[in-house]
Amino acid sequence: MxxxxxxxxNFRQFYSDATAIKFSTDxxxxxxxxxxxxxxxxxxxxxxxxxxxxxxxxxxxxxxKELICLQHLKEGGKSCRVELHFKYLDTEYLAxxxxxxxxxxxxxxxxxxxxxxxxxxxxxxxxNTVLPDDMADYFFFQGxxxxxxxKSKSGEKFKIAIRDILGFSLAESAILDLKDIHxxxxxxxxxxxxxxxxxxxxxxxxxxxxxxxxxxxNTLKRHYLEKESVEVDLENILDSIRTSxxxxxxxxxxxxxxxEKRDIQVSNRIKGAQLARQGLIRSFGFSVFGxxxxxxxxxxxxxxxxxxxxxxxxxxxxxQRLVKAEECICGRELKLGTKEYSAIIELLNTANNxxxxxxxxxxxxxxxxxxxxxxxxxxxxxxxxxxxLEYGAEKREIEISxxxxxxxxxxxxxxxxxxxxxQKVNCKKLNDNVNQKIGQIKxxxxxxxxxxxxxxxxxxxxGTQDARLEKLTSYQEYTNxxxxxxxxxxxxxxxxxRLTIASKVNxxxxxxxxxxxxxxxxxxxxxxxxxxxGKPSAKSRGENLLLNLSFISALIDFANLRKGAxxxxxxxxxxxxxxxxxxxxxxxxxxxxxxxxxxxxxxxxLIFLLxxxxxMGTVDETIxxxxxxEYLLVQSNTTVQKxxxxxxxxxxxxxxxxxxxxxxxxxxxxxxxx
Amino acid sequence: xxxxxxxSDVLSELSKIKDNPSILDEQDSEMEKVLKEVIKIQRRHLxxxxxxxxxxxxxxxxxLLIKELQKMEY
Numbered sequence: 092m093x094x095x096x097x098x099x100x101n102f103r104q105f106y107s108d109a110t111a112i113k114f115s116t117d118x119x120x121x122x123x124x125x126x127x128x129x130x131x132x133x134x135x136x137x138x139x140x141x142x143x144x145x146x147x148x149x150x151x152x153x154x155x156k157e158l159i160c161l162q163h164l165k166e167g168g169k170s171c172r173v174e175l176h177f178k179y180l181d182t183e184y185l186a187x188x189x190x191x192x193x194x195x196x197x198x199x200x201x202x203x204x205x206x207x208x209x210x211x212x213x214x215x216x217x218x219n220t221v222l223p224d225d226m227a228d229y230f231f232f233q234g235x236x237x238x239x240x241x242k243s244k245s246g247e248k249f250k251i252a253i254r255d256i257l258g259f260s261l262a263e264s265a266i267l268d269l270k271d272i273h274x275x276x277x278x279x280x281x282x283x284x285x286x287x288x289x290x291x292x293x294x295x296x297x298x299x300x301x302x303x304x305x306x307x308x309n310t311l312k313r314h315y316l317e318k319e320s321v322e323v324d325l326e327n328i329l330d331s332i333r334t335s336x337x338x339x340x341x342x343x344x345x346x347x348x349x350x351e352k353r354d355i356q357v358s359n360r361i362k363g364a365q366l367a368r369q370g371l372i373r374s375f376g377f378s379v380f381g382x383x384x385x386x387x388x389x390x391x392x393x394x395x396x397x398x399x400x401x402x403x404x405x406x407x408x409x410x411q412r413l414v415k416a417e418e419c420i421c422g423r424e425l426k427l428g429t430k431e432y433s434a435i436i437e438l439l440n441t442a443n444n445x446x447x448x449x450x451x452x453x454x455x456x457x458x459x460x461x462x463x464x465x466x467x468x469x470x471x472x473x474x475x476x477x478x479x480l481e482y483g484a485e486k487r488e489i490e491i492s493x494x495x496x497x498x499x500x501x502x503x504x505x506x507x508x509x510x511x512x513x514q515k516v517n518c519k520k521l522n523d524n525v526n527q528k529i530g531q532i533k534x535x536x537x538x539x540x541x542x543x544x545x546x547x548x549x550x551x552x553x554g555t556q557d558a559r560l561e562k563l564t565s566y567q568e569y570t571n572x573x574x575x576x577x578x579x580x581x582x583x584x585x586x587x588x589r590l591t592i593a594s595k596v597n598x599x600x601x602x603x604x605x606x607x608x609x610x611x612x613x614x615x616x617x618x619x620x621x622x623x624x625g626k627p628s629a630k631s632r633g634e635n636l637l638l639n640l641s642f643i644s645a646l647i648d649f650a651n652l653r654k655g656a657x658x659x660x661x662x663x664x665x666x667x668x669x670x671x672x673x674x675x676x677x678x679x680x681x682x683x684x685x686x687x688x689x690x691x692x693x694x695x696x697l698i699f700l701l702x703x704x705x706x707m708g709t710v711d712e713t714i715x716x717x718x719x720x721e722y723l724l725v726q727s728n729t730t731v732q733k734x735x736x737x738x739x740x741x742x743x744x745x746x747x748x749x750x751x752x753x754x755x756x757x758x759x760x761x762x763x764x765x
Numbered sequence: 766x767x768x769x770x771x772x773s774d775v776l777s778e779l780s781k782i783k784d785n786p787s788i789l790d791e792q793d794s795e796m797e798k799v800l801k802e803v804i805k806i807q808r809r810h811l812x813x814x815x816x817x818x819x820x821x822x823x824x825x826x827x828x829l830l831i832k833e834l835q836k837m838e839y
Contacts, residue, residue, distance in 0.1 A: 212816050220812060261807045265826075269803070272827045562834075569834055573803070576796055659801045662808075 092221050093696055094140075094668045095183070098174040099761075101163035102190075103135045104726075106758030112136070114668075114698060115719025116178075122691055122717045123698045124764075127724030128738050128749055132759045133700035134233070136724075137672045141231050143173040143188045145224045146196060149233055158190045162758045179221050180663060184211075186218070222667060223255035229643045230667055234636065234674040250615045256650055257588050258661035259581055266577050273570045280563045283556055290553040293546055300543040304536055311532045318525045325518040332500075332511050340508045343500045350493045357489060361482045368475040375468035388458045392451065407442040410435060584661060588649060589616065595645035595693075596638070603685030604634065618642055632677045640686055644669065644693035651695050666695040675705045687713035703740050721764035723747050727754040799833050 094114045099105040114123045127133040138148045148155050159171045172189045183203040190196050200214035211217055222230055254263065332344040413435055417425045425432045501512050593612040600610055600620075608620045608628045618638065620628040630638065647667045669690070675683045687710045691697055697717075701710075721742065731753050738749035742764045803826055810822040 213811060217812050261804050261811065264811065265800070265803045265807050268807070268823050268826050271823055272830065275823075275827070566830065566834060570830060572796060573800055573830075577800060580800075660797075660804055 092668060093178045093666055094175065094670075094698070095178055096174075096176040097136070097140065098172075098176075099136075099139055100172040100174070101160040101168055102139055102171045102173050103158060103160060104132050104759040105135070106160050106162045106727075106756055106760070110761050112722055112761060113720060114696065116696065117719040118695065120717055120719030121694065121696055122714055123696075123720040123722075124718050125698065125700045125722045125724065126703070126740060126742065126749075126764075127700065127759075128702050128726075131724040131726045131749070133702070133724065134672055136700060137231055137233060137670060139173045140175060140670060141227055143175045143186050144218050144222070145227055146188065146198065147224075149228070151233075156194060159192055160758060162756045164192070177221075186214075219255070220260055220662060223252045223260075226252040226256055229639075230647070230669060232640075232643065232669065232671045232674070234671055234676050253616045253646065254581075254585065256646060256667070257584065258650075258653065258658070258663065259584070261662050262577055262581055262660060266574055269570050269574050269577070273567055273574070276563050276566050276570070280560070280567070283560050283563065286553070286556060287560065290550065290556070293550055293553070297543065297546045297550065300539055300546060304539045304543065307532050307536045307539070311529060311536070314525050314529045314532065318522065318529065321518055321522045321525060325515065325522060328511055328515045328518060332508070332515070335508060335511070337503065337505050337508050340500060340503055340505070340511075343496055343503075347493065347496045347500070350489055350496065354486065354489045354493065357482050357486045361479065361486065364475050364478045364482060368472065368479070371468060371471045371475065375464050375471075388454065392455055392458075405438060405442055407439065407444040410438050410442050580660060589614075591649055592616075592642070592645045593618070595648060596641045599641040599645070599685075599689050600638070603637065603682070603689070605681070606634070610638065633679060633682050636677050637682050637686060640671075640674065640690065644690055647695070648693040668696040668698060669694040670698040670700070672700040673702065673705060674699060675701075675710060683710055684713055691717045703738070723749065723762045723764050725760045725762050726750045727756055727758050727760060728752050729754060729757050799829070802829055 093116050095116065096111055096113050098111045100110070101107070112123070112125065115121060125133065125136060134149070134152065138152045142148055142158075159168060163171070170189055170191045172187065175186045177184055177186070185201045185203060185208065187199045187201070188196060198214060200211045200217065201208040202211055203209075218224075254260075329344065329348075332340055333348075335341050335344075413419055414425060414432075419425055419431060419435065423431050425435055500508070501516075503509070503512075589612045593610060596610045596612070596618065600608070606620075606628065608622050610618050611621050612618045620630055620634070620638070622628045647669055651666050653661070653663065671690075674690075675686060678686060691714060723740070723742065725747075726749065728751065735752065736750060740747050740749060745764075747762070747764070806822060806825050806829065810817045810825075
């Protein structure tokens, strides 16, 4: 950042719309000097810059709500403004802050390209990148009020601000974003893991169901074997009756066999008729409901066909040809925009085409099919119903006969027959019992298999979730690696920067300090004086100021050094200005000379706000060759002079009066010296 | 090593950087390349002239990471 120009428009004691300071940007003559005696406006200039960029002031700046020039207020003025024109990474910007007497402030930041001013949206964050607010007090430095940079901010804040100056801001923001993205994935992963628990539960259920089904199937097998054995026993008993020496029993069993055979046949016929009836309903039942619809639909199509409305009496191709030929059949011209043209185009909405013809044909075919099928369905259904009644009656007759024959057989009073009949009854009971068990187990298996199918369908859904789970885990690992890499790189840069800054401060201290000590820079960038025996050394106020100025100038120098770096990880280094209000206040002549000597070397742009007591003598001699721009703050008073001083000063071989009396206005004016 | 020789080493390194600042740029691994892309997105959203939001910035980074991971899968 290089400051180019500061415009104060009726800000505090600075009157008028055209009070401007152009700062020196010459690297050889990098100092801008602003002279002013106490109370004339030096600290106001420092505060104007801080306010314009950060909307705040130094703590000792009084009456912070009274910003409008009193002279301007007297003349009816209602606002004031500070404009700071600066350059950052080869682009120029204009920061503009306005204050109204309604205590309102408005900030605008413009990027200037080819004399065009484009307002920036992220103005605050951008300014914080150029020079972070937390570091502003060190770059816009109040010499008189400061004795220890370290103590003025808490350690962590100070460290963060320095990291911003060192260009860490984008990488640190990237770390925060990556952590947030990691959190997003974690959230999804947690949800999936929860549903994974559901998956585990379902898998367990599936296993349980499969085991149950297997068990039932095994039991079923056993029952079938049992059934087979019972059936063999029964058949043997029946055979014994069939071959019995008792002719009545023999005959009766033969009749029972015939009846049972017939019973099976009739039962099969009943089943067949039932199936046929179901088939008819399934295939043609809809015609019962579609009968009315089909009749009405066909009547409608028939009626419209007679009126030549369905399909339409004109064809799409014909209409398109007429439009293309621009002439109607009647000979009228069809030009775009005419009533005739619109009427013909309108026909396209209803014109007949292949699609419409096809749809009409299909509708007629469907309606006809429905209409024809209804009588077939009715007669088919009646036939099956009749058969079912007939078979039902036959079955009942057989059952009565069977019952009668079985009873007669059981009444034969012959030991052998009675014994065989008893065995037969028991066997049949056993068979019925086994059949009942088989039926129950089959029913249970059907239910279990239905539930198992549901579980399997649910589990299929988790198949895709498994893949997502795996992906999310790899995303997280990757993001963690990126965060780790980013931290490692930043830590490396920070360590390197600390070492560099410490060496720079030490080179200044070694050269100019009277005492033998070195400076150490801690992890939080706090710096301490250490004696040769390694013990901490107490600092005088002058040494403190020297050390602070040395530290900030080392930081500025380092940031300037890095400005050629690519900036694809760290924000490129930047040239930072160093604006110092009363820099030499607490320094003796030796330290003044030392400071005046190393500051211009370390800073790309140096702005001194000086009173004559700071300026004359040592400082003037040391820096005069480096001054690129020089201004004088002149106080204009409406009061008469009486005993008050004129505050004369010699600048550039010319004598200036800094306090004027009996003037038209009470204000401060900025006069350019050179 | 004495404090002074350490200091002169550092100053000599600094002077090398001053003459050729690009030596601060290192050869990048695949992951470093991705990191730089993330920084690019940060720069565009934080310092660009277009109106944007934190959510849009994070979404764009997330998309980039997924894209890079997909590349690795193939």
